[in-house]
C-alpha cells in the first residue's frame with residue numbers, strides 16, 4: 001500500500017445553543033458587532049458534566065458506524081485537543097475505552113486550532129509506514145471550560161464540539177502531503193495558561209498573520225498535492241472568523257470550491273472545527289465524493305498545518 005484515505009466522518013455538538021442576543025445579556029456586546037466582525041450567529045455549549053472525552057466518543061462512534069468497520073480493526077487513535085482537563089489518561093485512551101476497541105495505539109496531539117490537520121498527518125504517516133492499518137482521527141474541544149465569560153473580547157468567539165474521521169490504507173495517496181510549521185516569535189499570541197486559563201489572544205496580530213501569511217502556505221499545500229487551487233472541490237479552513245475564511249479562500253483562487261462556513265453556527269471550536277465542518281458538508285453531500293478538499297488549520301503556537309484529501 002502507498003497511501004491512506006478518509007473513508008467516513010462523524011460529528012457531535014452539544015444541544016445547548018447560545019445565541020448572540022443571549023451573549024448580549026451577559027457582556028456588553030451585540031449581535032451586530034459579532035456578526036460583522038467575526039460572522040458568528042450562534043454556537044453550541046456543552047453541559048457542565050459533558051466532558052471532552054464524551055463528545056469525542058460520540059463523534060467517533062458515528063464515524064466508525066458510517067465507515068461500516070469492525071471496531072476491533074482500529075489500531076490507531078489520535079485525538080487533537082487543547083482543552084482536556086486531566087493530565088492522564090489522555091482523551092484517546094478514554095475514547096478507546098468508551099468505544100470498546102481492541103488494543104490501539106492511543107495518542108493526543110496538542111497544537112490547538114491546527115490540531116486536526118496535525119493529527120491526520122500522523123495517522124497518514126503511521127499507515128504509510130506500515131505501523132497502523134485503520135485509524136480514528138478526532139478533533140474535540142470544550143473551550144467553554146477555559147473561557148472568561150465576563151471578557152467580551154473572547155467569550156463571543158468560542159464554541160464546543162467534536163468531529164472524527166476514519167482513515168484506512170489505500171493504493172493511492174488520497175491524503176496528500178502535509179505542509180506544517182510554526183511561528184516561534186508569535187508563540188504567545190494565542191494562550192490558555194495555567195490551571196484555569198482562560199483563553200486569550202492577540203486578536204489583531206493573529207488576524208494580520210492569518211490574512212497576509214497563510215494564503216501562500218495554503219498555496220504550497222495545493223502544490224505539494226500536485227493541484228491548482230481552481231481544481232479544489234472544497235476548502236475547509238479553521239473556523240475562526242468569516243473575515244479570515246472568505247479572503248483567504250479568495251486570495252488562494254479556489255474559485256470552484258465549496259467553502260466551509262460552519263463558524264456561523266458553531267463559533268470557533270479550535271481543533272474540532274475542521275472535522276466538524278467537513279463532516280457536515282459530507283453529510284449534506286455538498287462536496288462530491290472523490291473531489292479534492294483542502295484542509296488547513298492555524299492557531300495556538302502559532303502553528304499551522306494542511307493537506308488536500310479526497311472527499312469520502
Ligand SMILES: CC(C)(COP(=O)(O)OP(=O)(O)OC[C@H]1O[C@@H](n2cnc3c(N)ncnc32)[C@H](O)[C@@H]1OP(=O)(O)O)[C@@H](O)C(=O)NCCC(=O)NCCS
Nearest residue numbers: 028029030033038113152153156203204206207240241299
Ligand atoms: C478576535 C477578533 C474577532 C477581534 O476583532 P477586531 O476587529 O480585531 O476587534 P478589536 O479587538 O480590535 O476590537 C475593536 C473594538 O471592539 C471592541 N470589542 C471587542 N470585543 C467586542 C465585543 N464582543 N462586542 C463589542 N465590542 C467589542 C473592543 O473593545 C474595541 O473597542 P475600542 O476600539 O473602543 O478599543 C479578530 O481580531 C480575529 O478574528 N483575530 C484572529 C483570531 C484567530 O484567527 N485566532 C487563531 C485561531 S484561535
